[in-house]
Amino acid sequence: MPEYIEKYYTLKDLWKSVKKLPSDRKYLAGGTDLVISLSCGNDKSSVWLDISDIDRLKEIKEDGKNIFIGAAVKISELESNPLIKKWASALSECVKYYASPSIRNTATLGGNYANASPCADGVLALAALRAKVMLNLYDKRRVVDILSIVKGPKKIDLKKDELIEGFIVSKEERKSIFMKMMHRKRFGIAKAGLCMCYKLEKGKLRDVSISLSSVAPSVVRAKKTEEYLEGKNPSKAQTKACQLIREEISPLTDIRSTSDYRMRIVSVFLSRALCSI
Template identity: 30%
Template sequence: MKFIKPANLKELYEITSKTKKNKHYLAGGTDINIQIKKNIIKNSTIILINHIKELNGIAEDGNYIVIGSTTTFQQIIESDLLNKKLPFFQNSLKNFASPLIQSLATIGGNIANSSPTADVVPLLLVLDAKLELCSKDNNRIVNLKNFYLGYKKFILNSDEIIKAILIPINAENGFDTFYQKVGSRKALSIAKVSLAGLKKLKNKKIVEIKLAVGSLNEYPRRLFLLEKYLINKKNTEIDYSEIRDILHKEITPITDLRSDKEYRFEVCFNLIKKFFM
C-alpha cells in the first residue's frame, strides 16, 4: 500500500491524472480505513485529501450553497449558513452516526463510498443537488440523480474527484419537509430504510413533490413514478393500494443481516403514508 499526501489541489490533480488504476482517496477515513483493515482494499495507492483547503467549507455562491467535498458532518451540523438557508437539510443530519464519526466523516466520502445506505444522498436528491467533478484538464457539473449507475458504480472518471456539492439556495422554500431514517437504534445506526420528501400544496392539491429513498435499491434514488402518481392529487384522493403497486415497481428491497425485504417494503410504505396522512 502506498500513501501520498499532495501539497495542494494542483498537485492532487497531477497525481490523479498519472495514477489511473487502483487508487482511492482518504478523506475522513471512516469507510476506507475499515476496507483497508479488512483487506478489501490492498496493493493500492491511497491519496490523502482532507488537508486540501479548496475542498473544504460551506459558502453561498449565487443561486447555490456550495459545500466542499471534505466538509465534515460536524461542520454541516454547526453551520450558521445552513441553519439560515437549508435548515431541513441540516436538521436531518443531526443524528448521523455519532459525534465522533461526525467530526471525521465527510459529505464527499458519503457520496463516493456509494453505499445504498448513505444518509446524505436521499436528502441531496430531493434538494436537486449537483456535483462538481474535477480533474487536471476538466471541470464538470452533473446532477446527483445521474451520478450512480448501479451498486457501487458511478460516472466519476478515474482521474476525477468530487470537488463540491451544490444545493440550490431556495431548494427548501415553501415546501413541507419529511425525513426519517429507520435503524436498529437512535445513534450509530445504519439505515434499514430512509425516506426524504418535499411537498408543496396549493388549494389542498399537491403541486410539487420530491421523494427519495435509501437502503431500498442498489443506490439511493428518487421515486419518480410515485411522484408522477401523486402530482395534482389532494391527500383525500390518494389510493394507498395504488401506492403499493407503484412501490413494487420502483423499489427492490433486499434481505440482509439488518432486516428482510418484506419488512423494508412495509416500513417504506408506512413512511410514505406518514408523510401524507
C-alpha cells in the same frame, strides 16, 4: 495498505503532481470507510491522496441561484451551518440519524457519496434535494445529476483521478422530511429510509421529490409517486400514494431486513410524512 500518503492543501498542487504518482492511487477524505479497509488488509492501493484539508473542498458558500457544499465538508457541519439549514434542510435533518457523533466529526459528505452505498443517509438527502455533483478532472469540471453516476453498491462512474469537488443545491423554498428505520435508536444502518422535499401552496403539494434508501442497489427516487402527489392535498392523496410507492420498489431481503418489511416501512413513512404536512 498504502506505501505512503500524499497530503494536499490546494487543487492546484493536487493536479500538478497526481499524474506522477503510482497508478493505483486513491483519494482519502474523512477515512471512516477507507481506514477500516486498511485494518482489514483489503486495500491494495499503493498511495493515498489526502484531500481532507483542501480549502476548496471544505467550502460551503452561496451564489445567486445555488449553494455549493464542498466534498470534504464534515457531516457534523451540516447540522448547524446556516446556509444548509436554510436551503438544504434535508441534509441538516439527516445528521442526527447519521452514524455516531464522533464519526460525523470525521466522515465527509463527499465520502458518503463516493462510497455509493444504497443506505447512505447523506445521498438520500441530496437526492431528495435534486442536488447536482461537481466533478473535477485535472481542473476541468463537469456537473451531473446526483444519482446519474451511481451504478450500484460501491459502484460509481468516475473517470480515473476524477475528484468529487462538491455538491450544488439550488435555492428553493422547499420543506423537507427525513425518516430512517434502523435496528436501534441511533448509530445504525438503514433498513429503509425516506426523504421528501416539497412546497405547500393553498393546501396542495407542489414540487415534490421523494428519495428512498436501502430498497434498491442505490438510493432511488420514487418518481411515479412524486408525479401523483403533484397538486394533491396531502391527506387525501395518502392511501393511493402509499400503494403507489410500494409498487415502485422491489427491495431485497438481506441481513438487515426483509423485502416485505422494507416495503411496509416505506409505505408507513410516506403515510406519516403526508399526515405531518
